[in-house]
Amino acid sequence: MMAWEQGRTTIESLIKTGMLERVPPNLSAAHSLVEVAETHLGSALALAKTDTVLAYDALRGANRKALTAILLAQGLRPTRAGGYIAVYDAVHAQLEPPLGRDLSAYHRVRRARNAGDYHEEHDAVADDVLADHPGCRKIVDIAKRVIGQMPPF
Numbered sequence: 001m002m003a004w005e006q007g008r009t010t011i012e013s014l015i016k017t018g019m020l021e022r023v024p025p026n027l028s029a030a031h032s033l034v035e036v037a038e039t040h041l042g043s044a045l046a047l048a049k050t051d052t053v054l055a056y057d058a059l060r061g062a063n064r065k066a067l068t069a070i071l072l073a074q075g076l077r078p079t080r081a082g083g084y085i086a087v088y089d090a091v092h093a094q095l096e097p098p099l100g101r102d103l104s105a106y107h108r109v110r111r112a113r114n115a116g117d118y119h120e121e122h123d124a125v126a127d128d129v130l131a132d133h134p135g136c137r138k139i140v141d142i143a144k145r146v147i148g149q150m151p152p153f
Helices: 008-016 027-047 052-074 083-095 105-118 126-146
Strands: 020-022 076-078
Touching: 008 020, 008 083, 027 052, 027 126, 052 076, 052 083, 052 105, 052 126, 076 083, 083 105, 105 126
Parallel strands: none
Antiparallel strands: 020 076
């Protein structure tokens, strides 16, 4: 497989600044993370009517695990310093265009989840979880599609 050039400058910058680190590429771990992300999506639906805060935790976890899986397959991993932002920035840089717009639920769900902890905005209701679920499904589906297609970084 040839090197993946799209987003290379962003990835190199994230590595240089300590937001990402190189690890051995691990397709098995990547597929396992996607399976966990799938479970989280199901948990979010099950919890939507009874515990929206925990449902948003599940959606956020599904999103992060799906994007982290893409990176693990490439031999990359976010550091503690990079956290949720580096995961998104790294994958978005490599997939936009054409798939970056399908990652749009990532930040919205993260903000909604954080607002649930701090009551910064209106409390989320089941309909909010159900409205955000399809966008999170897209993120997990993207991971399934690109893992194994993108070469190690």
